[in-house]
Amino acid sequence: MAISADRIIAIIAVAVAVASLCCCIYHTQSNDSDEEVDEYERISHCVKQIRECTDMVPEVAIVLGSGLSTVVDRVDVETVIPYSKIDGFPVSTVEGHKGNYVFGKIGGTDVVIMQGRVHYYEGYSTQDVVLPIRVMHELGADTIIITNAAGSLNYDFEPGTFMLITDHICAVDSPLIGPNIDELGDRFVGMMNVYDPALTQEIEDVAADFGIEMGEGVYVQYAGPQFETAAETKMFRLWGADAVGMSTVIEAIAAQHMGMRIAGISCITDMATGMSDVSPSHEEVEKMAKKMSSQLAQIIDELLSRYNLSEL
Numbered sequence: 421m422a423i424s425a426d427r428i429i430a431i432i433a434v435a436v437a438v439a440s441l442c443c444c445i446y447h448t449q450s451n452d453s454d455e456e457v458d459e460y461e462r463i464s465h466c467v468k469q470i471r472e473c474t475d476m477v478p479e480v481a482i483v484l485g486s487g488l489s490t491v492v493d494r495v496d497v498e499t500v501i502p503y504s505k506i507d508g509f510p511v512s513t514v515e516g517h518k519g520n521y522v523f524g525k526i527g528g529t530d531v532v533i534m535q536g537r538v539h540y541y542e543g544y545s546t547q548d549v550v551l552p553i554r555v556m557h558e559l560g561a562d563t564i565i566i567t568n569a570a571g572s573l574n575y576d577f578e579p580g581t582f583m584l585i586t587d588h589i590c591a592v593d594s595p596l597i598g599p600n601i602d603e604l605g606d607r608f609v610g611m612m613n614v615y616d617p618a619l620t621q622e623i624e625d626v627a628a629d630f631g632i633e634m635g636e637g638v639y640v641q642y643a644g645p646q647f648e649t650a651a652e653t654k655m656f657r658l659w660g661a662d663a664v665g666m667s668t669v670i671e672a673i674a675a676q677h678m679g680m681r682i683a684g685i686s687c688i689t690d691m692a693t694g695m696s697d698v699s700p701s702h703e704e705v706e707k708m709a710k711k712m713s714s715q716l717a718q719i720i721d722e723l724l725s726r727y728n729l730s731e732l
């Protein structure tokens with residue numbers, strides 16, 4: 421019996437569809453399990469290399485934003501590990517951004533400090549960006565203080581003001597997208613009180629004792645690297661944000677996933693676009709951050725000297 425050309429084409433089309441569906445299912449499944457193993461293995465690989473340089477178990481992790489390096493001067497340094505020496509670690513491509521883990525003591529507390537971070541806008545995935553946070557947790561840190569330089573979306577917060585982050589808005593991809601890393605935390609993570617109210621209050625109290633008034637507000641992270649437009653500023657303000665920047669939120673999400681106690685401090689370095697008649701610039705941000713850096717160092721030093729964070 422002769423089969424018509426139409427039939428042959430139809431049979432081939434069905435066969436191709438079934439084959440590609442099978443391929444797709446197989447590909448997805450194999451990818452899922454590969455990635456799951458790989459990311460945790462990558463974290464463990466970084467931890468192992470660090471453990472060859474130091475056996476310190478940090479209590480507190482600190483992330484320093486651009487221009488905020490002065491905090492490191494307060495550290496009784498034990499070990500410095502450049503990110504570039506850690507195989508598998510993301511390294512910042514931005515001029516002026518340092519890249520070191522600094523291990524040591526501040527006020528008797530064992531700390532690990534990230535002197536510089538990588539940003540999503542550099543082309544790294546959100547998973548890459550949070551790898552250093554995950555590594556610090558795996559080294560032992562259960563508290564994290566995340567700092568940044570930010571643009572003000574609130575006329576009460578002029579450049580030179582500190583803002584304690586009380587909540588955030590994530591306007592970039594979550595770092596938790598993809599297979600869950602079960603060793604670190606649950607698939608679905610609660611996001612209530614991400615920024616620990618007791619720790620936040622302690623920071624505010626310490627600052628007040630130095631005569632430094634800190635505001636409180638919501639921080640929004642967008643991707644960058646371009647500064648926001650005036651229209652975006654308007655939108656962020658309507659969303660309820662008080663400060664804007666290109667970091668912190670995805671790090672806080674990763675830390676929350678692992679159950680860390682989190683505090684966030686924004687150093688307001690400029691007014692966001694459209695809030696004044698000057699456009700934000702990298703130079704201005706760095707200049708103001710450097711100015712604010714010594715006060716930030718003073719606050720963190722006193723916080724870690726005065727309190728036993730594990731008892732908060």
Ligand code: HPA
Binds near residue numbers: 569570689690
């Ligand atoms: N916009 C975005 N990111 C920033 C700003 C800003 O005004 N200032 C510091 N980081």
